[in-house]
Amino acid sequence: MRWFSTVGWRHGVAVVALLFSLFPIVFVVSAALNPLGTLSSTTVVPRGASFGNFSRLLTDTPFPHWFLNSVFIAGVSAAASVFLSALAAYAFSRLRFRGRRPGLLALLLIQMFPQFLAIVAIFLMFSTITELWPPIGFNRSWGLILLYLGGALGVNTWLMKGFFDTVPRELDESATMDGASHAQTFFRILLPLVAPILAVSGMLAFIGTINEFLIANVFLTDTGAKTLPVGMYGLVAGERNSNFGMFCAGTLLTAVPTVLVFQVLQRAIVTGLTAGAVKG
Amino acid sequence: MTAVLERETAPAVAPRGPRRGGARGRLLTVLLLGPVAAIALWAAFPLLEQGHWIALGVLAAATAGLFYLYLSPRHVPAKYLVPGTLFLLVFQLFPVLYTASTAFTNFSDGHRGDKRDAVVAIQTASVTRVPGSAEYVLTVATTGDPATGPLSFLVTDPATGRVSAGTAGGLRTLPPGEATVNAAGRVTAAAGYTVLTGGQAAARGREITGLVVPTAGGAIRSQGLTRAYEGRAGRAYDEGCDCIREAATGRTWTADDSRGAFIAADGDRLAQGWRVGVGLANFTRLITDPAVSGPFARTLIWNLIFALASTGGTFVLGLGCALALHSSRMRGRGLYRTLLVLPYAMPSFAMLLVWRDMFNTDFGLINNLFGLDVDWFGGAASARIAVILVQLWLGYPYMFLVATGALQAIPAELSEASKLDGATPWQSLRRVTLPLLLVALTPLLISSFAFNFNNFNAIYLTTDGAPFAADNPANGATDLLITYTYRLAFGGSGAQYGFAAAVSVFIFVIVAVISVVSFRRTRRQEEVYS
Numbered sequence: 001m002r003w004f005s006t007v008g009w010r011h012g013v014a015v016v017a018l019l020f021s022l023f024p025i026v027f028v029v030s031a032a033l034n035p036l037g038t039l040s041s042t043t044v045v046p047r048g049a050s051f052g053n054f055s056r057l058l059t060d061t062p063f064p065h066w067f068l069n070s071v072f073i074a075g076v077s078a079a080a081s082v083f084l085s086a087l088a089a090y091a092f093s094r095l096r097f098r099g100r101r102p103g104l105l106a107l108l109l110i111q112m113f114p115q116f117l118a119i120v121a122i123f124l125m126f127s128t129i130t131e132l133w134p135p136i137g138f139n140r141s142w143g144l145i146l147l148y149l150g151g152a153l154g155v156n157t158w159l160m161k162g163f164f165d166t167v168p169r170e171l172d173e174s175a176t177m178d179g180a181s182h183a184q185t186f187f188r189i190l191l192p193l194v195a196p197i198l199a200v201s202g203m204l205a206f207i208g209t210i211n212e213f214l215i216a217n218v219f220l221t222d223t224g225a226k227t228l229p230v231g232m233y234g235l236v237a238g239e240r241n242s243n244f245g246m247f248c249a250g251t252l253l254t255a256v257p258t259v260l261v262f263q264v265l266q267r268a269i270v271t272g273l274t275a276g277a278v279k280g
Numbered sequence: 281m282t283a284v285l286e287r288e289t290a291p292a293v294a295p296r297g298p299r300r301g302g303a304r305g306r307l308l309t310v311l312l313l314g315p316v317a318a319i320a321l322w323a324a325f326p327l328l329e330q331g332h333w334i335a336l337g338v339l340a341a342a343t344a345g346l347f348y349l350y351l352s353p354r355h356v357p358a359k360y361l362v363p364g365t366l367f368l369l370v371f372q373l374f375p376v377l378y379t380a381s382t383a384f385t386n387f388s389d390g391h392r393g394d395k396r397d398a399v400v401a402i403q404t405a406s407v408t409r410v411p412g413s414a415e416y417v418l419t420v421a422t423t424g425d426p427a428t429g430p431l432s433f434l435v436t437d438p439a440t441g442r443v444s445a446g447t448a449g450g451l452r453t454l455p456p457g458e459a460t461v462n463a464a465g466r467v468t469a470a471a472g473y474t475v476l477t478g479g480q481a482a483a484r485g486r487e488i489t490g491l492v493v494p495t496a497g498g499a500i501r502s503q504g505l506t507r508a509y510e511g512r513a514g515r516a517y518d519e520g521c522d523c524i525r526e527a528a529t530g531r532t533w534t535a536d537d538s539r540g541a542f543i544a545a546d547g548d549r550l551a552q553g554w555r556v557g558v559g560l561a562n563f564t565r566l567i568t569d570p571a572v573s574g575p576f577a578r579t580l581i582w583n584l585i586f587a588l589a590s591t592g593g594t595f596v597l598g599l600g601c602a603l604a605l606h607s608s609r610m611r612g613r614g615l616y617r618t619l620l621v622l623p624y625a626m627p628s629f630a631m632l633l634v635w636r637d638m639f640n641t642d643f644g645l646i647n648n649l650f651g652l653d654v655d656w657f658g659g660a661a662s663a664r665i666a667v668i669l670v671q672l673w674l675g676y677p678y679m680f681l682v683a684t685g686a687l688q689a690i691p692a693e694l695s696e697a698s699k700l701d702g703a704t705p706w707q708s709l710r711r712v713t714l715p716l717l718l719v720a721l722t723p724l725l726i727s728s729f730a731f732n733f734n735n736f737n738a739i740y741l742t743t744d745g746a747p748f749a750a751d752n753p754a755n756g757a758t759d760l761l762i763t764y765t766y767r768l769a770f771g772g773s774g775a776q777y778g779f780a781a782a783v784s785v786f787i788f789v790i791v792a793v794i795s796v797v798s799f800r801r802t803r804r805q806e807e808v809y810s
Contacts, residue, residue, distance in 0.1 A: 006609065013604035014616045017597075021623050024673065027645055028626075028634055040643035084364035091360035103361070108795050110372060114734045117762070117784040118375035120382065120769055120777050125375060132326040150371025153364035158723075181305055182356055211629045213737055214766070221428060229629040233741075236633055244637065251630035259625045 028248045037245025053245040054253075063250055065224050066231035069141060070210055071257055073227060077145045078205035081152030082198055088153050089160035090186050094172065104158075111154025115147075116214045122147065123218055139225040144216060148209055156201035163197035164190065199268040203261055210258065228254050309350050316346055342366075376788075383781035384557055386540050389774040391553045395535070398554040399517040402524055402542070404492040405552065407499040407511040414439075416500065417465035418508040420481045420488055421445075421473040427480065431491055434459065434467040434475075435500060435508050443467055446493030446500055466506070481505045524550065562782035575755040576764075576783075580790075582664070583760045587733040590671040591725060597672060598679025599717070603709070606687045617684070624677035632741035635670045639742075657746045660757035667742055667758050671732070679728075686720045687713070726798040730791055739763045761787050 023044065030046040031039070037053050057063045091097075092104060115122070126147075130137025137143050171193070172185045180188070191198070213229040220226045226234075228250070236247050320343040327336045349358055385391075417436040422429035433446040434454075443459040444451050459470040469475060481488065482505065493500040498512040518525045523534040524542045533542035533550050541553035567573055601620060605613050623631070638645040639656040647653060657663045690713060698708040732738075739745060740763050745756030754771065755764055761783060769780035 007607065010604045010607055010610050013601065014620075017601045017604075018616065018619055020673065021620050021677070024631065024634060024638065025622055025626060027638065028631075039637050039640070042645075044645065044649065084367065087360040088364045091357045095357045095360070097357040100357075105796075107368075109792050110368065110376065113372075113376050113784075113788045113791075114736075114762070115372055115375070116736065117734075117765065117787065118372075118379040119766075120781070121375035121378035122371075125378070132330070132332075133323060146367070147371050149367040150375075151368075153368045154372075157364075162723075183305060186360075207628075211627055211737070213629050213741070222425065228627070232630060233633070247630070248634065251627060251634065254627040254630060255625055258627070262621075262625050 028251055031245050031248035032252050034245050037242070039241045039244035042244065053249040057246045057249045057253075061235065061246070062223055062226070062231065063253075066226050066228045067253065069220075069225065070228040070254075073141050073144055073148075074206050074209040074257075076141075077148040077152075077209050078202050080145070080149055081205050082156065082202045084149065084152040085157040085160055085201065086191065086194070086198065087186075088157045089164050090190060092157065092161045093164035094169070094190075104161075107154055107157060111151070115151050119215065119218055122215070126219070139220055139222040141225070144219050144227075147215065147219070148212070156204065160194070160197050160201060163194055167193050196268040199265040203258075203265060206261060207258060210254070313347060313350060316343065379781045380785055382778055383562055383785050384559060385555055385778045386553075386558045386561075387555050387777040387781075388779070389776075390551050391540050391555050391778075393554060395540075395554045398542075398552045399524070400494055401552045402515055402550060403513040403517065404494045404499040406514040406526075407492065407501060408514055409509050409511045413512070414510040416508045416510070418502055418506055419467040420476045420484075420502075420505060421467070421470060422476060423473060426474055426476055427483070429474070431484070431487055432473060433491065433493055433500065433502065433508060434470055434473065436461055436465045436467060438465055441465070443470070445470070445473070448491060448493065451493050451495055451500065478505070558778070562779050563786075565779065566782060566786065571752075575752055579755060579759055579761055579764055582758070583733065586664075586668065586671075586735075586760060587729050589668050590675060590732040590735070590738075591729045593668065593672045594675035594679045594728070595683075595721075595725060597676040598681075599683045601676070601680045602683035602687055605684070620680055621677040623673055624681070628674055629737055629741060631674065632670065632737055635673075636742045639666050657743050660747055663743050663747055663758045667738060670742060671735070671738055674738075675728070675732075682721060682724055683717065686717050689720070690716050723798065726794070730794060733760075733791060733794075734762045734787065735760065736762045736766065740766070 027042070027044055030044055031037075031042040032053055033046045033049040033051075034042050035048050035050040035052055036042075037056075041047075088107075092100060126138060126143065129143065134140070135142060136146055167190065172189050175185045175189045176182075210227075211229060212227075213233065216227045216230050217233070220230055223231075232247060232250050232254075235243050235250070320339060324336060324339060327339065346362070349355055349362060414437070417438060419434040419436075421432050421434050423432060424430055430447065434443060435446060436443050441461070442453060442456075443461060444453045446452075454470065458472075460468050462468050467475065476484070485505070488502050488505065491502065495510060498510060500508050500510050502508050514528060515524050515526045517523075518532075521532065521534065523532045525532050531544065533544045533548070535541075536543050537556060539553070539558075540556035542550040565572055566576060605616055641647060641653070641655045641658070644656070646656070654662055656666045694712050694716075695708050698712050699705075703711070739758055739760050743756070743758045745759035745763055745767070747758075748756040754767060759767075765780045765783045765787070768776045768783065
């Protein structure tokens, strides 16, 4: 009885939470393995198993294209946006200049206006860009990446600035005394120390981009240029019941890059999330 | 750390002021500015070709500014802020301002272009075939991808054998030799065009029927996939009365420049209008038009509830799990933790679609598993419960992670001390742990609220706003402002960009108020910590 009041109930809570967390995922796994591959035939416990859905997905649909597009777009824009916001966070955290406060506030405000609210304006703008510079226009990864970078400053600058503030200023002051330029201080001293928050921001940006549906849906209309959300949405938009197995197989494959990133960065992510949170 | 140690052990050097990175830094700067110059040059050519002088000027000024900034030793903060700010200005601020200005216009289907476009559209739409009009041999071609590229009509005049290419922009005669014509008069190949095969053309039949090529006296339309005719416009613009006159009946529609439409004496108004500023009309409509303001107010309230319930629910659930696992005496914590955060690693767009199917009435997992027969997305209450449940599932692992981290940051001595003072675990949680946690997590809760307030995917990919009342198909029970806006702008019943932009501005004001309040809080915190 005493065991239950100290430890046992904890296992109870954890098991209930696990059931809640896992049953949709088990359902997806079961549907992905289900040889029939339809929604109506899928149950939580798989009846029979085959990789038919996976092979159909990889050979009959442009899924591999979508996958590569998504990983490329999300990877490049996550890396670039982390870099851009780290630069800005450095300025906001370490340098004092006129307009610093208003700048921070403006950043927060603009960021609060979700980019896709302006989707009509973005569409019209990129119609012109596509005419003038096709390589960064509609149906090109680079155009979408540039567009996503518009939100780079807002996304994580605040989180990073909070973390930068916790790194003792004496470190970079002493580097400056030793004759390091501000660029050397930033790249050699500060960046290595804030690696956890870079990891967190990078992963958040990666997850956010890989799930972005609305803008990509307007932007990418060529089958081969689509990203995973756009392509897979099309997969179940019309033939919802019969493509369900393939869709779930695709879901599992889509999770792979995220899980990998997450596993590699797990320790840094937990520290980063907390420290960033504490220092807001 | 190494920097500190080196400094302490290194022989004393005369302290120097901050200097530039020396020769290597210089070289690096120049190496980085090279690509900037190359990109600017690449971007300049199309502008030069098409004569966009203002844009060219902006580009030149921006490039020169960048060179000045990074080659001069001054303006250090700007060096770090400019790269991100450039993207922010071009791809975020500009569209936002453009949207805000759209909110004061009547921009919508039928009010897209200027007055001249409207006149052309009205004239071409009224084209009818008159007996004895010219008939052409038609070939459908495109300048892009056969399935999606812009369509062109290649028409051969059987009398003269001349080939012309027509689009919605007009007709131009192709120079002889650019097009190959077979014996039947059909174009088989043309420079710069891809001729569609029969199947490809058939697949785009509706677009082909809809394509009207304006000509001097009327317009060319297709008749089937192989023939086209030139018809006469039944309605024409008359400059004298600034009106549209119908030739057959003599009826007129006079231009009203404040409403951007042609309106007849009896109030009948032509569908094709043009874009004009309408002042605050969109905003007053939002507040005063009962057909709009009622559903809008309901949507706003539900939107607030949704954001609060999603944020609060995930927080409570995440914190509960974190507290349960926060005990050194418990085994398997690592395994639990890894499994608990799995939903966070799954792609949310796909899982939203999976949840949509799990709530399916007939063969959905939820009904099957619990032996229910609920039409989840059919009733307002059940649909709302369903979408919040989905948000809980998607969001609580993140809160769990964050709360776990924050708990570990709170010194164990604090709760031990309160235990010694005779506090029950519940009291120590309420009075000691929770206040400390909230200080740490409030900023995250606020940003989570802001995110959920505009959580487009959560609604669009699950219920898509359903269920809808019979008398209002534009605004469903689970619609958030953002999905409502999207439907206004891109929905099936005609795009209302101006009105949608007004709603966007409204959303922005709400979220801005929330964030300014949160900014005040973080300012106070920053003063504490730095």
